[in-house]
Amino acid sequence: MGEPAFSPNRSTSAPRIAALRSASREQRDEELKVEITRVHTQNYGVYGARKVWLQLNRERIRVARATVERLMRELGLRGAVRGRVERTTIADPADAIHVHCAQ
Numbered sequence: 001m002g003e004p005a006f007s008p009n010r011s012t013s014a015p016r017i018a019a020l021r022s023a024s025r026e027q028r029d030e031e032l033k034v035e036i037t038r039v040h041t042q043n044y045g046v047y048g049a050r051k052v053w054l055q056l057n058r059e060r061i062r063v064a065r066a067t068v069e070r071l072m073r074e075l076g077l078r079g080a081v082r083g084r085v086e087r088t089t090i091a092d093p094a095d096a097i098h099v100h101c102a103q
Contacts, residue, residue, distance in 0.1 A: 036068060039052050
């Protein structure tokens with residue numbers, strides 16, 4: 001009668017709980033990777049993490065934005081990059097003499 005009805009051994013139950021959480025996260029990650037890839041592909045590969053996250057939530061797939069960012073990094077997916085356009089024409093240095101100075 002002196003012992004409690006349930007007395008978990010903390011040293012053995014904590015690693016088991018951590019292993020179960022890890023396994024369920026990995027399983028959820030695999031399911032989300034399929035959905036993230038689908039949304040990214042359906043939008044011509046231009047959607048970044050923010051828009052993928054918004055679309056998933058519109059479809060009632062509840063997921064944190066940081067999770068979408070992490071999984072997109074793992075999958076190697078990136079959205080369209082805005083900003084400076086790459087120069088494709090390089091001027092010839094021999095033509096650097098100005099016309100008005102050549103007289």
